[in-house]
Amino acid sequence: MTAKVIDGKAFAATVREKVAGHVARLKEEHGITPGLAVVLVGEDPASQVYVRSKGKQTIEAGMNSYEYKLPAETTEDELLAVVEKLNNDPQVHGILVQLPLPNHMNSDLVINAIDPAKDVDGFHISNVGLLGTGQKSMVPCTPLGCLMMLRDHHGSLSGLNAVVVGRSNIVGKPMAQLLLGDSCTVTIAHSRTKNIQDIVRSADIVVAAVGRPEMVTGDWIKPGATVIDVGINRIDAGEGKTKLVGDCEYSSCAEVAGAITPVPGGVGPMTIACLLANTVTACCRANGLPEPK
Ligand code: NDP
Numbered sequence: 001m002t003a004k005v006i007d008g009k010a011f012a013a014t015v016r017e018k019v020a021g022h023v024a025r026l027k028e029e030h031g032i033t034p035g036l037a038v039v040l041v042g043e044d045p046a047s048q049v050y051v052r053s054k055g056k057q058t059i060e061a062g063m064n065s066y067e068y069k070l071p072a073e074t075t076e077d078e079l080l081a082v083v084e085k086l087n088n089d090p091q092v093h094g095i096l097v098q099l100p101l102p103n104h105m106n107s108d109l110v111i112n113a114i115d116p117a118k119d120v121d122g123f124h125i126s127n128v129g130l131l132g133t134g135q136k137s138m139v140p141c142t143p144l145g146c147l148m149m150l151r152d153h154h155g156s157l158s159g160l161n162a163v164v165v166g167r168s169n170i171v172g173k174p175m176a177q178l179l180l181g182d183s184c185t186v187t188i189a190h191s192r193t194k195n196i197q198d199i200v201r202s203a204d205i206v207v208a209a210v211g212r213p214e215m216v217t218g219d220w221i222k223p224g225a226t227v228i229d230v231g232i233n234r235i236d237a238g239e240g241k242t243k244l245v246g247d248c249e250y251s252s253c254a255e256v257a258g259a260i261t262p263v264p265g266g267v268g269p270m271t272i273a274c275l276l277a278n279t280v281t282a283c284c285r286a287n288g289l290p291e292p293k
Contacts, residue, residue, distance in 0.1 A: 002254060002255065003227070003253070003254040003255075003256075003257040003258055003259050003260040004153075004258065004259040004260075005254075005259075005260060005261075005262055006149050006152075006153060006226075006228075006259050006260065006261045006262075006266060007262075007265065008145070008149060008261055008262075008265055008266040008267055008268065008269050008270045009265045009266075009269045011148070011149060011152065011269075011270060011273075012145075012269035012270045012272070012273040013269075013273075015148070015270070015273035015274070015276075015277060016057065016060070016061055016273050016276060018277075018292065019061045019273070019276045019277050019280055019292075020060070020061045020062055022280050022284075022292045023061055023062040023063055023280060024062060026280070026283065026284075026289070027062065030287065030289065032283065032287055033062070033063060033064050033091075034063045034064070034093050034094070034279050034280050034282075034283035035063060035064035035065075035066060035091045035092045035093050035094070035279075035283075036054070036058045036063060036064070036065055036066070036092075036093070036094040036095075036096065036120065036275070036276075036279045037066040037067075037068065037086045037089075037092045037094065037095050037096070038051050038054050038055060038065070038066070038067055038068070038096045038098060039068040039070065039079070039082060039083070039086075039095070039096070039097045039098065040067070040068070040069050040070065040098045041070045041071075041072065041074050041079060041097075041098070041101055041102055041105070042070075042071070042072035042101075042102050043072060044100070047098045047099075047100075050098065051067065051069075051098055053272060054096070054272055054275060055067050057272050057273075057276060058276060058279070061276050063276070063279060063280075064091065066086075066091075066092060068082055070082070072102050074102075075104075076104070076105045076106065076109070076110070079097075079101075079105065079110055080109075080110065080113050083095065083097065083110065083113045083114055084113070086114075086118070087113075087114065087115040087118065090286075092118065093118060093279055093282045093283035093286055094118055094120035094275075094278060094279035094282050094283075095114050095115070095118045095119065095120065096120055096121050096275065097110055097111060097114065097121075099170070108125075111123045111124055112124055112125055116138070117138075117282060117285060117286060118282055118286075119138050120138060120141075120275055120278040120279050120282055121138070121140060121141065121275075121278075122137065122138040122139050122140035122141070122144075122174065122278070123140065123169065123170070124138075127139075128169070128174070131174060131177050131178075131181075132177055134181060138278055138281075138282065139174065139178065139274075139278070140170060140171070140174040141270075141271045141272070141274035141275045141278060142170065142171050142175075142209075142230060142267060142270075142271045142274075143171060143174040143175035143177075143178050144178070144270075144274045144277075144278075145267055145270025145271050145273065145274045146175060146178075146207055146228045146230065146267055146270070147175075147178045147179070147182065148270065148274070149228065149261065149266075149267075149270060150179075150182075150205060150226065150228065151182070153226060153259050154205075154226065156182075157179065157182040157183065157184050157205070158182065158183040158184075159183060159184070159185070160184045160185070160204040160205055161184070161185050161187070161202055161203050161204045161205070162176075162179040162184040162185065162186050162187070162203060162204065162205040162206075162207065163186075163187045163188075163189055163199055163200050163202065163203035163205070163206050163207070164176045164179070164186065164187070164188050164189070164207045164209065165189045165190075165196070165200065165206070165207065165208045165209065165210050165216065165247070166188075166189075166190065166207075166208070166209035166210045166211075166230070166247075167188050167190045168209065171209035171230055172188060172190070172207075172209050173188070175207050175209065175230075176188050179205070179207075184205065187199055187202075187203070196220075197219070197220045200216065200220040200221070201220055201221065201222050202222065203222060203225055204222070204225055204226065205225065205226045205228070206220075206221065206225055206226070206227045206228065206248075207228045207230060208227070208228070208229050208230060208231055208246065208247040208248050209230035209231065209247065210231060210247040211231060211233065211247065212231070212233070212247055213231070213233040213235050213245050213246075213247070214233075214245055214246070214247070214248065214249040214250075215247050215248070215249075216229075216247060216248040216249065216253065217248075217249045217252045217253065218249065218251075218252030218253050218254075218255050218256045218257075219252070219256075220253075221253050221256040221257050222256075223256050223257075223258075224257070224258035225256075225257050225258060226257065226258055226259045226260070227248055227253050227257045227259070227260040227261065228260075228261050228266070228267065229246035229247055229248040229250075229253075229260065229261050229262075229263050229266055229267065230246070230247065230267045231245070231246040231247030231248070231263065232244060232246070232263060232264075232268060233245050233246070233247070244263055244264050245263060246261075246262075246263030246266070248260070248263075250262060250263070277292070280292055
């Protein structure tokens with residue numbers, strides 16, 4: 001069997017197109033332009049790349065992009081003052097503080113200082129609680145993108161066995177909540193899980209969010225299962241070159257799986273598309289307008 005490739009790049013383009021349509025209508029019918037503020041502290045090269053591409057795609061969707069690039073030695077109080085200013089700015093509907101923050105800062109404190117209504121990353125404790133109790137919330141972008149691709153591929157996810165490998169607050173835990181919300185039977189595996197291969201092999205849906213290059217191999221996968229590979233790992237490709245690989249070994253998993261997301265071109269592009277979608281949702285909620293579906 002060769003798996004169907006779930007084309008996250010193409011899917012993300014359709015999501016961005018829909019977002020741009022909503023933005024155009026918000027402008028035309030209500031004179032409102034959604035705005036996303038992204039705050040970057042320090043010079044982490046990967047974060048700089050993400051922030052640049054978030055800004056570019058925000059503008060391409062017709063929204064306002066506000067970038068705050070603060071030096072690594074910024075104090076926590078200074079950062080909190082920026083967050084407070086953005087919380088009070090009616091032009092700003094979404095606020096994203098790029099993680100990781102420098103070590104001298106308490107990320108939880110900073111994230112929980114963001115107005116939950118503007119927390120387009122969905123990491124504020126209020127949004128985490130709302131998601132966990134099945135209430136309307138801001139949903140973290142990466143798991144939301146994974147869910148959209150799974151729904152698109154399967155239609156209903158009800159009753160499917162899902163195994164999420166990884167229990168981070170950013171990906172693994174919210175992913176598990178979303179799958180539970182769609183009536184999957186969910187198992188979360190992590191670094192202390194026993195017989196992890198057997199557990200993964202029981203899954204109709206595998207979501208790998210581990211940060212270990214090509215850890216999940218084809219012999220872990222039940223024939224026909226759907227594999228969503230969240231991992232982004234840069235590895236040595238020889239001759240002084242590097243390449244991006246996921247947490248799943250693509251070639252062996254694709255031989256067994258029914259469907260699989262590639263890396264790059266799978267989950268990654270969906271993450272930013274969902275960030276734009278969340279910003280439009282936040283803008284609609286702030287203005288008492290119907291949310292895009
Ligand atoms: P974290 O490092 O925060 O979490 C990794 C999780 O994997 C932990 O729960 C850890 O378990 C678990 N784990 C580590 N080693 C093993 C192992 N040998 N067996 C089983 N479980 C293990 O990572 P993130 O969740 O932030 O990210 C995961 C991956 O997804 C990374 O490659 C990251 O780059 C990528 N990513 C991609 C995004 C995208 O847009 N595509 C967005 C965000 C992340 P324990 O808790 O026990 O330590």
